[in-house]
Amino acid sequence: MKTRIYTLAMALILMTVACNKINDSKRPELDLQKVTVRLELAEGQADHSLAGANVRLISGEMIYEQKTEEDGSTVFQVPLGLYSAYASARWSTGNMGTVLNGSREEIVVDKNWNPEEAIVIRMIASTTKQVIIKEMYTGGMIDPVTTKNYTKDSYFKLYNNSGVEARLKNFGMAVAPGASNKVSATMWETINYKGEQCYAAENWIPLHQAVWYVQGELIIPPYSDVVIAMCGAIDHSLTLPGAIDLSEADYVHYDPESGMEQGYMYPAPSEKIPASRYMKCVLYGMGFGWILPIASPALLIFTTEGMTPAEFAKSDATTFYPKGLEDDIMFRFKRLDRSWCLDAVEAFEIKSAGENIKRLTPDLDGGYIYQTWSQGHSVYRNVDKEATEAIPGNKEKLVYGYQYGTEDIEFGSTDPSGIDAEASMRNGAKIIYMDTNNSTNDFHLRKQPSLKDKA
Secondary structure, eight states, X not given: OHHHHHHHHHHHHHHHHHHSOOSOTTSXXXXXXXXXXXXXXXTTSOOOOOTTOEEEEEETTEEEEEEOOTTSEEEEEEESEEEEEEEEEEEEETTEEEEEEEEEEEEEESTTOOTTSOEEEEEEEEEOOSEEEEEEEOSOEEOXXXXXXXXXXXXXXXXXXXXXXXXXXXXXXXXOSSOSBHHHHHTTSSBOTTOOBTTTTTTEEEEESEEEEOSSXXXXXXXXXXXXXXXXXXXXXXXXXXXXXXXXXXXEXXXXXXXXXXXXXXXXXXXXXXXXXXXXXXXXXXXXXXXXXXXXXXXXXXXXXXXXXXXXXXXXXXXXXXXXXXXOGGGOEEEEEGGGEXXXXXXXXXXXXXXXXXXXXXXXXXXXXXXXXXXXXXXXXXBOHXXXXXXXXXXXXXXXXXXXXXXXXXXXXXXXXXXXXXXXXXXTOOOOBOOSSOHHHHEEEESSOGGGOOO
């Protein structure tokens, strides 16, 4: 990321100036403080070395990044400020992948800071799954005629990140409550201003407003994706040139009987899509035009156990209200067992950089990805370069020189692998995507949705 490189470079320059003796007495010195971050495994988890884990300290536009030593700790020298810390690591055992993530919010480094007291981050382990979220397009684009943001062509892609056919029963999706900035996230009473989640110590996460689910089994061939239209499964380019043609989407959110009945958001799907591919909905919260938040979505996909998604969403036993807000439909959530979650991604809106609060727990998503709205950008998963190139006969089919990154904008990003995944798949290659349960590592902001790429 250009911004991070620039910021880090400037920080190093400032550190050099502050640490060296300067004859000019009028030049102020930069007040740096030592911050030690130490990682620990959660109680009951397998013993494993935490050496080489990645740790990031973030304060607004300033990002400091280091690896841990053998004892799982690392030492930063940073200016006074308010910081968030994020840590991630990855294990591999045979064909199984284990990822660890952890975070701490609201770290106040001021004149009263104790440099000898370490910031302890508890690392939560989780396993990688076969079906992942590959892409999420929610931000829309500006209609040059109306000058309004057009978001009715939103979609996301699921991907089978393995060479074995995926067959999922009881597949559903939902979002975590609140937008990512501190005001809107904390208004839902599940997170306080220190970033403390009322559910973090327990094995559940709240789901906001509604659950959508697939009728029957969700089947995805190896190294393949499915497109899910979140609003209209129609050709939107007929309304707005440059919008997405979703008339051949694999699945579509369409269930007027659920109460989700706004016709302008949920028009009748294209006749090319059979009714068996309409996703059903259980609406238990307020509103009748549910969609992923435009600027800061926190999307979860899951499979329920011992019950169908509809039974889960309708059950009183799974209903949760924040304390003091019982029976207020606006604050009626569902407790999802986090072990049921297949994948999750959390996005922060770029314009609110530095004013965000995590809604997803570290075992679901230990990081975040910055995204825009109204710019026609999508959130897209990075390629696992080493694993993809290792597939026999694959390397010569891969297309390099990726050109859809957004490094040219502030907080933009790109795929560090340099592989154009979509062009490579059209060329017959098999793609394995990064999956560390950490959106900072796994995703980038793409210049345009992949459905607009030309073959």
